[in-house]
Amino acid sequence: MNDPLESEVTLPRRDWILLPLVVFAVTSIVVGAAELVARAEFREQGDFTCDMHDAAGALRDKPNCVSFVKYAESPLVEYRFNDCGYRSAKSCAAKPPGTLRVALIGTSISMGLNVQYTETFASRTEDALNRICNRPVEIQNLGTIGSLKSQIDSTVSALRLAPDVIVLTLMPFDLQGLAAAPTGAGSDLRTWIKSLQVAWLNLKLRARKTKLMFAAEHYMFLNEQTLYRTFLSSGRSHDLMSVPLTPDGEQRYAEFASILDGIMAKLQGSGVPLVVVAVPNRVAAAIVSNHATLEATDAALFGRRIAQISAQRGAFPVDTTPEFASYPHAERLFYPVDNHPNAGGHEVIARALLKRLTDGSIPQLAACRPAGGQSQ
Secondary structure, three states: OOOHHHHOOOOOHHHHHHHHHHHHHHHHHHHHHHHHHHHHHOOOEOOOOOEEEOOOOOEEEOOOOEEEEEOOOOOOEEEEOOOOOOOOOOOOOOOOOOOEEEEEEEOHHHHOOOOOHHHOHHHHHHHHHHHHOOOOEEEEEOOOOOOOOOHHHHHHHHHOOOOOEEEEEEOHHHHHOOOOOOOOOOHHHHHHHHHHHHHHHHHHHHHOOOHHHHHHHHHHHOOHHHHHHHHHHHOHHHHHOEOOOOHHHHHHHHHHHHHHHHHHHHHOOOOOOEEEEEOOOHHHHHHHHOOOOOOOEOOOHHHHHHHHHHHHOOOEEEEOHHHHHOOOOHHHHEOOOOOOEOHHHHHHHHHHHHHHHOOOOOHHHOOOOOHHHOOO
């Protein structure tokens, strides 16, 4: 009688070749089908054709230009720019008599990236001020996709509009984009580590070119705990909210303070007040609104530190973090992967900004008081 162990079945040699090919083919079909579904769900449409570089090489938007663009997580958005290339409904011509003019500067958050114009905090604030100021109010939105450093030049452009108030809005990613030059002992090591981080980020960005990977990241970030774990392990904004602050975090806040000094120098003697609005990113909004506790993290630190730096330089600070904290699951007010506020997030920003503009602390807007003295 044969031993069962000696009579084990062996596959024909051709099957050792065919089976992996079959597995590969089936996997390719499944992944290909999933990619098609992801492309349909996260469809993109149009190109942003309104950006240009001016004579000085600065990035700005073309006057009287219109673009229709849908990014992966956003609706189809109309970007319409006025005669100065500002995303505003009103002309940038000479300020009409009796009109209050607010000039908004900043980067993509100010511009209202991925949000319809009527739903941006700029438009919402303009509408609210027109209801309560008993005189015409317009907002000229100079915000554009650019760097925080370029806001010094934007201040000069804003002053040409004869504004009554200038508003600068920023998020953590604006500070993340500032170069933090390593100094002192260990600088070579920090430079090497940062280069690895940049290489890893570029690798992830290349992976996102497949809509399947983008969809996976989108749905992963809908989970609160996954969002926190990703933030703690690889979140680039953690330097700005770490306790204690890292050297890179301190450097970025110092860089912002230097930029703000440059802005205030341009405003000197103009009599135009500056309002600085700090907006948390998605993970910080989630932490404060859901009362989460993360190791070595203070989610409210960004808004508090920006407000402190601004007040020290004579600007009027607006920390929107408490406003976001009042909304359950405030992470839903942001696009999960893109990280910009959606229409709901812009509504929250508008509420916080309107409270500051109408609290009587800014002389130019002292007459703009809601009924009953409460901001709406």
